[in-house]
Amino acid sequence: MTTLEHRARPREVSPAEQDYAAALERDATALRRIVDLIQRVDSGHPLLLEVAEGLDALSERLENPVETVTETVSNPGWRHDPVSGVENAIAPPLVLEFESDGTVRAELEFGLPYQGPNAFVHGGVSAMVLDHILSAAVPPGDTPIVTAQLTVRYHRPLPLFVPVTMVARETERDGRKRWATGELVIDGQVAVSAEGLFIEKQLKSAR
Amino acid sequence: MTTLEHRARPREVSPAEQDYAAALERDATALRRIVDLIQRVDSGHPLLLEVAEGLDALSERLENPVETVTETVSNPGWRHDPVSGVENAIAPPLVLEFESDGTVRAELEFGLPYQGPNAFVHGGVSAMVLDHILSAAVPPGDTPIVTAQLTVRYHRPLPLFVPVTMVARETERDGRKRWATGELVIDGQVAVSAEGLFIEKQLKSAR
Numbered sequence: 126m127t128t129l130e131h132r133a134r135p136r137e138v139s140p141a142e143q144d145y146a147a148a149l150e151r152d153a154t155a156l157r158r159i160v161d162l163i164q165r166v167d168s169g170h171p172l173l174l175e176v177a178e179g180l181d182a183l184s185e186r187l188e189n190p191v192e193t194v195t196e197t198v199s200n201p202g203w204r205h206d207p208v209s210g211v212e213n214a215i216a217p218p219l220v221l222e223f224e225s226d227g228t229v230r231a232e233l234e235f236g237l238p239y240q241g242p243n244a245f246v247h248g249g250v251s252a253m254v255l256d257h258i259l260s261a262a263v264p265p266g267d268t269p270i271v272t273a274q275l276t277v278r279y280h281r282p283l284p285l286f287v288p289v290t291m292v293a294r295e296t297e298r299d300g301r302k303r304w305a306t307g308e309l310v311i312d313g314q315v316a317v318s319a320e321g322l323f324i325e326k327q328l329k330s331a332r
Numbered sequence: 333m334t335t336l337e338h339r340a341r342p343r344e345v346s347p348a349e350q351d352y353a354a355a356l357e358r359d360a361t362a363l364r365r366i367v368d369l370i371q372r373v374d375s376g377h378p379l380l381l382e383v384a385e386g387l388d389a390l391s392e393r394l395e396n397p398v399e400t401v402t403e404t405v406s407n408p409g410w411r412h413d414p415v416s417g418v419e420n421a422i423a424p425p426l427v428l429e430f431e432s433d434g435t436v437r438a439e440l441e442f443g444l445p446y447q448g449p450n451a452f453v454h455g456g457v458s459a460m461v462l463d464h465i466l467s468a469a470v471p472p473g474d475t476p477i478v479t480a481q482l483t484v485r486y487h488r489p490l491p492l493f494v495p496v497t498m499v500a501r502e503t504e505r506d507g508r509k510r511w512a513t514g515e516l517v518i519d520g521q522v523a524v525s526a527e528g529l530f531i532e533k534q535l536k537s538a539r
Contacts, residue, residue: 177358188369274483279479
């Protein structure tokens with residue numbers, strides 16, 4: 126389920142909000158760096174325990190001003206999501222480009238945190254980014270768009286550390302229903318393809 | 333694409349390797365804590381920049397003993413993958429239970445890093461975990477199993493912060509082909525379901 130409210134309703138961002146967003150983005154970038162490093166340590170080292178202590182010390186400092194929230198974050202959601210969110214350290218992040226003909230495009234090299242089989246991207250990660258880019262290719266109206274069905278086909282293994290071109294486009298509309306297709310391409314060949322059905326739907330919180 | 337070589341070939345782990353794994357796991361746990369906290373900071377705070385500096389300082393210390401690797405990590409891959417990997421901070425992580433009848437089961441509450449629409453799990457994340465648990469339900473022979481096709485159906489939105497029961501089972505075999513189905517269930521109702529075709533395949537590195 127991926128909403129695209131941010132594309133339907135761009136909002137003004139104040140200078141103070143910009144500074145704040147920049148700081149969060151810097152934290153996420155710093156976290157991505159260390160998440161990746163931890164994947165690459167190749168021998169036992171006492172430093173690993175020191176790092177855990179250093180991280181926990183930073184968390185303890187952060188926990189003080191933070192209010193626990195259960196449902197939402199106060200920032201614009203599109204900077205926080207787990208695929209494109211520049212402020213979310215688990216997002217690669219995928220930078221989407223919207224072309225004039227409605228095609229959505231992105232370029233990315235996957236690193237070790239996204240590895241399934243040795244040297245290849247985890248199949249679930251390919252499914253996740255395809256859901257994201259297909260839903261981005263379906264322009265929302267006043268109502269958010271959610272995924273109803275996604276079919277992913279794996280044509281060839283997707284290696285780590287090679288540039289992956291991601292492309293998606295809307296193929297059909299019928300009332301509240303939208304269809305889209307897309308591909309993950311390496312060296313001009315389709316590695317993974319997907320088709321999705323998306324529906325305009327107002328989500329109500331479960332609590 | 334998800335290999336399950338670790339289930340086919342359990343290996344001996346030396347005490348030194350166990351200590352090392354424990355340290356990596358502690359680092360990943362500490363990283364998950366701070367990744368989550370960064371999602372929940374709800375106002376601009378100078379501490380955010382201090383945290384980024386603290387993280388970069390830890391990365392710089394780590395970079396010294398680390399050799400850059402491009403294809404593999406030396407640890408067992410199943411502790412590193414982006415879904416179940418206890419040593420991978422981007423993994424929730426999903427703890428799989430293998431029942432005697434072949435069913436694979438897991439329980440998890442998704443937190444803010446996995447949010448798509450406000451208060452709900454990103455649809456791509458549901459697809460990712462379903463690929464993972466379905467492939468785990470397909471017992472490998474001597475050859476790793478990779479995903480060939482995955483279809484995911486979204487029946488109702490999956491909220492954050494509620495226990496999600498994940499179940500998967502193999503449904504059919506034919507030569508090198510295996511089929512599996514599975515569901516993400518909340519309050520006894522299927523929120524997301526999937527069916528997948530998996531194939532025994534020896535992956536060759538692209539480089």
